[in-house]
Amino acid sequence: MKVLVVGSGGREHAIIWKLLQSPKVSYVYCAPGNGGIRQMAECVDIKADDIEGLCQFAKKHKIDLTVVGPELPLSLGIVDVFEKEGLRIFGPRKNAAIIESSKAFAKDFMQKYGIPTAQYKIYEDATKAKEQIDSFGFPVVIKADGLAAGKGVIIADTKEEAIKTIDMVMRDRHFGQAGDKVVIEEFLQGKEASILAFVDGKTAVPMVSAQDYKRTYDGDLGLNTGGMGAISPAPHYDEKVATDVMEEIIKPTVEAMKRENRPYKGVLYFGLMITKDGPKVIEYNCRFGDPETEAVLLRLESDLVEIMEAVLDEKLHEMDIEWSENAAMCVVMASGGYPVSFEKGYEIKGLENAEQGIVFHAGTKYIDGKIVTDGGRVLIFSALGKTLDEARAIVYADMEKVNFKDCHYRRDVGLIR
Ligand code: AMP
Ligand code: GLY
Secondary structure, three states: OEEEEEEOOHHHHHHHHHHOOOOOOOEEEEEEOOOOHHHOOEEOOOOOOOHHHHHHHHHHOOOOEEEEOOHHHHHHOHHHHHHHOOOOEEOOOHHHHHHHHOHHHHHHHHHHOOOOEOOEEEEOOHHHHHHOHHHHOOOEEEEEOOOOOOOOEEEEOOHHHHHHHHHHHHHOOOOHHHHOOEEEEEOOOOEEEEEEEEEEOOOEEEOOOEEEOOEEEOOOEEEEOOOOEEEEOOOOOOHHHHHHHHHHHHHHHHHHHHHOOOOOEEEEEEEEEEEOOEEEEEEEEOOOOOOOHHHHHHHEOOOHHHHHHHHHOOOHHHOOOOEOOOEEEEEEEEOOOOOOOOOOOOEOEOHHHOOOOEEEEOOEEEEOOEEEEOOOEEEEEEEEEOOHHHHHHHHHHHHHOOEOOOOEOOOOOOOOO
């Protein structure tokens, strides 16, 4: 089978690493890929949102299965275009990807179907939003409606900060069109967990749980990022919580999407807050999470291609998906200044010495025999261990051997839980 993976991050590297373990896979292309992916797949220079270009490529090279990593092509309708051409592609159609691409849609959907989430209001008018801001109490959560590369959520501790944020998003259009509308919502307290599930339109099979470390610095300080590390399992996600999430959130979501004529196929990501009143949805994503995938896939013992085929053929209920009892974790090595501004093009040294765990590449590029930095999140160090502490020791031992100018990473992934 020839497979095309769309994307260029650590998530896509991990997906390719797992796909290549399948005896069914004979060749993998990645568009556009990165400096690490090129060691295991043929990288082709087509951007992830160039849907026409990707479709032409898939036809020309007789690709048997395309797997889409990032949300942007999904929200632009890559699945609809491929399906029209009779090509097999893993991911939700545009009308289902909206569950991530519009937070306003997601909130109204949850309210309509009684899926637990934070109290909220949607505003298209900044003045009105500012007038009503007191009614939420503080801190308050302000979210740009559209896609904003994981940065469109601001937690404002005071009224002053909230008003500044509304102006930044709606008046100054800091996130562009994503700020046409804002969702303002109640601040939830509790422990977070990320649950990724395979969904075939009717049946959902959750993967093992994970927890994301979103803040930039140790001690959960600094700005929110796309994620600085992840552990699996999530420590607070016991069987009782898992059952509640399945019955109150996962099943109702899949059922309701079907009822809305937006059948969901692919991976559906549930960002959850486990509150004292039970689990609530913080957000949905229409894809594998990053960096959760770089921990979770290490624990997958079944064949990922077989699972993806079962999703496409609506046969998930026939699958028995197996997971390792071991713990997994990953830590992101980022460029100095990430998530705000950073330089690129620095040589990465010592990669050949990091050999205890697995190093997935995110923002890297291969130039003249060297691997150089090419993004904010640069490398993801992952490992599996009998315990989380064992995985942790492997990850950090590897990280000590690798560096580039101004690199930084959290040292407390797996410690604060
Ligand atoms: P999101 O991009 O929606 O995942 O939001 C980023 C992060 O903001 C989440 O992982 C939470 O830590 C935090 N967050 C979002 N919404 C809420 C909320 N209603 N209450 C508390 N924290 C939130
Ligand atoms: N780690 C959060 C996300 O993938 O959006």
